[in-house]
Amino acid sequence: MRRARSLARTAGKPVVDLARAHTTVSVERATLRLAGLTGADHEGTPWVNHLVDAVRAEVGLEHGVTTPVWDALRRDAAPDLLTLARKASSGGVSFRLPERGELTRARRAARTAVARGVRTMDRQRVARERMVRTVGDAPRTPWIYLIVATGDIHEDIPQAQAAAQAGADVIAVIRSTGQSLLDFVPEGPTREGYAGTYATQENFRLMRAALDTTGRELGRYVRLTNYASGLCMPEIAVLAGLERLDMMLNDSMYGILFRDINPIRTFVDQRFSRQVHARAGIIINTGEDNYLTTADAVEAAHTVTVSQLLNEYFAKEAGLEDWQLGLGHAFEIDPSVPESFRLELAHALLARQLFPDAPLKWMPPTKHMTGDVFRGYLLDGFFNLVGAMTGQGILLVGMMTEAVVTPWLSDRDLALQNVRYVMDAAGGLTEDFHPPRDGLVQTRARQVLSEAVDLLDRIVSDTAVPDARYPQPLLAAIADGTFGAMKRPAAKGKGLDGVVVKADGYDNPATTLLEEGATR
């Protein structure tokens, strides 16, 4: 295990160095959001996009967006940030890079403004801790995690409240499928989405308020989850911190592999968003389940472990603690494989043993749900049983109508009965479940770990570099299809044009405040 972690560090470190050397348009926009810039023009383009684009066009982003912006404010180009953004959008502001005393004063003013947003996140974190204390917490682990996805926030709210009343501890609002590739965050309450609801600050606020009301009625704090992924990962992380979301989907490689987002963009955005999550007390959920939906769950079991180790390394480097690491894995072995249940147990146990202090996220079968809802219900029962036996922290509730329809009210109710039955009947089984060292479960767990170590070893010792500009072994591995059978070269993918190499004088007060742990 120690070797696995050390290899993950060897693979991850050069990528962290690369991330530190770059910024992105979304990191800069997130910084402006912390300083309180909200809203959009009549066409829906946010003011943060206008302001970052204007600064980039005039002086570039190499020094960060904040120095030229607060320099302009100090020169009275506009009375406040919003007015400045409005004026800049029509070309009415000229930006410059100030020097010496003016530089220092602009930076100080920027830091004061951004610190206000950081303190709002701090207050929300305290508010969460207080509510968990006074209202009450989820009655047991695993926390029961249910998904809501209507596309319309005003439909989502009653569904989420009903789900919480029926026993859900965590509500996840799935995003509209297109959102990960939007290079802006939509504004306001939204009622139109495809297979999900847009993540907007207003939608976050509405759902948070509704779940707080329901939580007080039920006597337990109901946690809210959304997605900090895609091209606007840093901004959505900030909005989640400001609006007191509790968990965020945030995987280190998902966007690269499954959304074809540029690898550099992803790693830069991800580091910033994880620093924000660390500060806001948000638990991240990683997306290892996705590897198993595209590859065979037995053959590719070790890629899940490798991804978990990398996610852990990147998360800790960004300041997240063990209790914030909802590392993912899933029940996706073909049920017709002999001993499939024991193999599932082995994989789940390995994750538990490798990450004893992390609230692991256990995800239900999807690939082998055939439309036979009766068989699917049984499979979900076995999935729940693995969750109970191996002490998983977060249990995403499986639906028997997976692959048939978006869940009906009755599907959710039946699924929750399934979970409740298993947890009531076998919730304590984890204390009795100590498979013998020489049995199939432990042997298989050791085998998967050893395959994971081999793969990490191959990644860090592979000297073939497909792109000389990016010699990092992990980027080379991503480029040659090591993960998820997808080839993603470092210089390709969506969002690359939003990546900027930092100059020596780069300044970002958000990063500084987050890294120093400062409040002012």
Add this chain to the structure above:
Amino acid sequence: MSATPAGPAPRTEPGPLVRPYGDTTGDGMVQVSFTLPLPHDKRAEGAALQLAAKMGMSPALLVHAKAMGPDFTFFVVYGSVTHLVDLREVTVHEREFPLLTPAEVNQAVRTHLQRKLVVVGACIGTDAHTVGIDAILNIKGFAGEKGLEYYRELTVVNLGAQVLVPDLVAAAREVGADAVLVSQVVTQRDAHIHNTTTMSAAFREAFPAGEVPLLVVGGPRFEEGSAAALGVDRVFGRGTTPGEVASYLVHELVAPRTAPDPEGARR
């Protein structure tokens, strides 16, 4: 699930009139479950039985009723349906092409086309669910059959998820695609229909008539026989295997030709 379960052959040809089978021939037994937006009480149970009767279940037996929150009740009803099914009125879309093995597909392409058959695949629009296109294209395949990447005489370009229609058209042109495969899983607000018609219109606009690649869409919620309405050449539904798709491509693009493709060298 096309395989017929092994077992004794039926004594007589069934039908033409059949009824559902519970445990006795002709008992007509079915089982349904549904939710009514009513609090659970006697009136709600009566409403459930009324619905069952209107669905043709007589007698209907309410075997389970459970409140889901204060406003909804879930029911399970068993009963005998009064309806008969007339097999003479059932229409089936028979497969219009013979099913070939991978070796036969390769052989046909090699002999008749004398170049590789180029297939471009993608999930279009906002749909991020590549499970369909991957099942058909990835070497891993589906239902025990290897995907099209496994076929030596096929060149497969899988563009992945959330591909924009103009990009798909450009890619098809660039590689000289013989066929374009698009999968659509998300069906909310008829996104699959909308995306497909947009895609077919774009191809018919971008290519001169007669040179449009063969357009094939697949997804769990497409209706069989809706190809013409969608402007595509073929629609594949739930459970389609890579072998069926490959056989269809050969049937449409390879078999009818008696001479080698004159465009072959240019592609």
